[in-house]
Amino acid sequence: MSDLALHIPVDVVNGPTSLAFALLAAIAVGACVVVSRRHLDERLVPLAGLATAFIFAAQMLNFPVAAGVSGHLLGGALAAALLGPWLGALCVTVVIVIQALLFADGAVTALGLNVMNMAVIAAFTGYGVIVLALKVLPRTRFGLGVAVFAAAVVSVVAASAGFVLQFWLGGEEVGQSFGAMAAAILGTHVLIGIGEGVITAGAVTAVAVARPDLVHALRGTPLARTAKESV
Amino acid sequence: MKTKRFWIAGVVVTLVLAGFVSLFASASPDGLESVLLTGCETADGEITGGACVLQSAGDHEIGGVFADYGISFLDNEILGASLSGVLGVILTLAIATGLFRLLARGRKRENA
Numbered sequence: 001m002s003d004l005a006l007h008i009p010v011d012v013v014n015g016p017t018s019l020a021f022a023l024l025a026a027i028a029v030g031a032c033v034v035v036s037r038r039h040l041d042e043r044l045v046p047l048a049g050l051a052t053a054f055i056f057a058a059q060m061l062n063f064p065v066a067a068g069v070s071g072h073l074l075g076g077a078l079a080a081a082l083l084g085p086w087l088g089a090l091c092v093t094v095v096i097v098i099q100a101l102l103f104a105d106g107a108v109t110a111l112g113l114n115v116m117n118m119a120v121i122a123a124f125t126g127y128g129v130i131v132l133a134l135k136v137l138p139r140t141r142f143g144l145g146v147a148v149f150a151a152a153v154v155s156v157v158a159a160s161a162g163f164v165l166q167f168w169l170g171g172e173e174v175g176q177s178f179g180a181m182a183a184a185i186l187g188t189h190v191l192i193g194i195g196e197g198v199i200t201a202g203a204v205t206a207v208a209v210a211r212p213d214l215v216h217a218l219r220g221t222p223l224a225r226t227a228k229e230s231v
Numbered sequence: 232m233k234t235k236r237f238w239i240a241g242v243v244v245t246l247v248l249a250g251f252v253s254l255f256a257s258a259s260p261d262g263l264e265s266v267l268l269t270g271c272e273t274a275d276g277e278i279t280g281g282a283c284v285l286q287s288a289g290d291h292e293i294g295g296v297f298a299d300y301g302i303s304f305l306d307n308e309i310l311g312a313s314l315s316g317v318l319g320v321i322l323t324l325a326i327a328t329g330l331f332r333l334l335a336r337g338r339k340r341e342n343a
Contacts, residue, residue: 010289012267033334042335043234049328050241056323057249060300060316062257069265070257087331094327103319104291104298163263175270175283184269188262210232 007099007106008113008163015109017170022112028120029093035086044083047214051082052091054203059095063195071192074159076122077130077152078200082207084216085127092119117162126155130217141205144218148204149197156193160185242324249316253300254309 040048055075062070075095079088096114099105106114133147164182173181208215232240260268260276264285271283278286296303297319302311 008263009285010291012284012288037334037337040331040335042332045328045331045335046238047234047241048331049324050238050245052327053320053324054241054245054248057245057253057316057320060249060253060256060319062259062261064257064259065262068259069262070259071262072256090331091327094330095323098319098323098326101293102295102297102322103300103315104294105300107289108292160262171284172287173284174286175281181266181269181284184266185263188266192262211234211237214237 007096007118008110008166010107010109012107012171013110013113013166014170014172017166018109018113020112020169021116021166025112025115025120029090029115032086032089032093032120036090039084040087044087048083048087048091051079051088052094055079055092056095056098058199059099065188065191065195069188071188071195073196073199074118074122074156076118076159077126077148077155077196078203080123080127080155081130081148081151081200081204081217082215085123088127088216089119089123092123113163113166117159117166121162122155122159125158126151127217129154134217139218141208144208144215145201145205148217149201152197152200153190153193156196157186157189160189242320245320245324246317249320250313253316254312 055073055078058073058075058078060072062072065071074092076088076092079091082088083091093115096106096118097111100108100111100114129151130147133150134143137143137147164185167181168178176184204215204217208218212218258276259265267284267288268278269283271278271281271286273279291298297315300312300315300319301308302315305311305314
C-alpha cells in the first residue's frame with residue numbers, strides 16, 4: 001500500500017534544507033495568523049473548520065492520472081477561493097500538521113517543506129490566478145468555474161515546483177538525473193492539477209450557487225467600486 | 232440556504248467522502264512517490280530492487296494508531312480505513328474550528 005500522499009517523507013530532503021524551510025514556513029504561517037486575525041469574523045469560524053475537514057477528506061481520495069500513478073487534491077486553491085489566501089493557507093497547514101502527527105503522512109521533519117509547498121505556495125498562487133482571471137472573465141458561474149480551474153492547475157504545479165527547488169537544494173538524485181526528475185514531477189503535476197481543477201471548480205461553483213457570500217474570491221474582486229479599495 | 236443547514240450538508244458530504252468514497256481511491260503511488268520510485272522495482276508497494284530516491288527514505292518518525300489511514304489494532308482493513316477517515320474528519324473539524332475560534336476571539340479582544 002502507498003503510505004505517502006504527495007507529502008515529502010523522511011530523509012528525502014536533507015536536514016539543513018528542511019530546517020531552513022521550517023523557518024520560512026513558520027514566518028509565513030505567522031503572517032497568515034496575524035492577517036487572518038484582523039479579518040476573521042466569528043461567524044466564519046464554523047465554515048473555515050468545515051473547509052479544513054473537507055480538505056482532509058479530499059486528500060484521501062487518490063484519483064488515477066496515468067498508468068500506475070495517482071494524485072489527490074491539495075486544496076490550497078479551494079481554501080483560498082472560499083476563505084482568501086491567508087486563512088486558506090492556515091486551513092491547509094492544519095491538515096498537513098494533523099496528517100504528519102496522527103496519520104504518518106508526510107515526515108514531521110518535512111513539515112516546513114510540505115507546509116510551504118501545499119499550504120503557502122498553493123494558496124497564494126491559486127488566489128493570485130483567481131483574482132487575475134476574474135478581472136477578464138465574466139462574473140458568472142461559468143467564469144468563476146474557469147477561473148478556479150485555472151487557479152487549481154497553477155497552484156498544484158507551483159507546489160510541485162516548490163518540491164523541485166527543495167530537492168535541488170537538499171536532495172540527492174538516485175536512479176535518474178535531476179533534470180529528468182524535475183520534468184517528471186512537473187509533468188505529472190500538470191495532470192494532477194487538472195484533476196484538482198475539476199474538483200475545485202465543482203466545489204467552488206456549488207458553494208457559489210448555494211451561498212455566494214461564502215466565496216471570498218467573489219467578494220474580493222473589485223467591481224464598480226475601485227479607487228478607494230485598491231489603496 | 233441557511234448557514235447551519237449549509238454546514239450540516241457540508242459535514243455529511245465530508246464524512247461520506249472520508250468514510251466511504253475513500254475506500255475506492257486509487258492505491259497507485261501518487262505523483263511525487265512515483266517519480267521518487269523511478270529506478271526501483273516494486274511489488275505490492277514494497278521496493279524489491281534497483282536504486283531510487285525513496286529507497287533511502289526513513290520510516291515515519293511517529294507512526295501511530297492511525298498510520299497510513301488505517302487503525303493499527305483493527306484486523307479488518309476496510310473497517311479500519313473507513314473509521315480512520317471518519318475519525319480524522321471529526322478530529323480535523325474539531326481542531327480547526329477550535330483554533331479558528333481562538334483566532335477570531337483574539338481579534339475581538341484587540342478591538343475592545
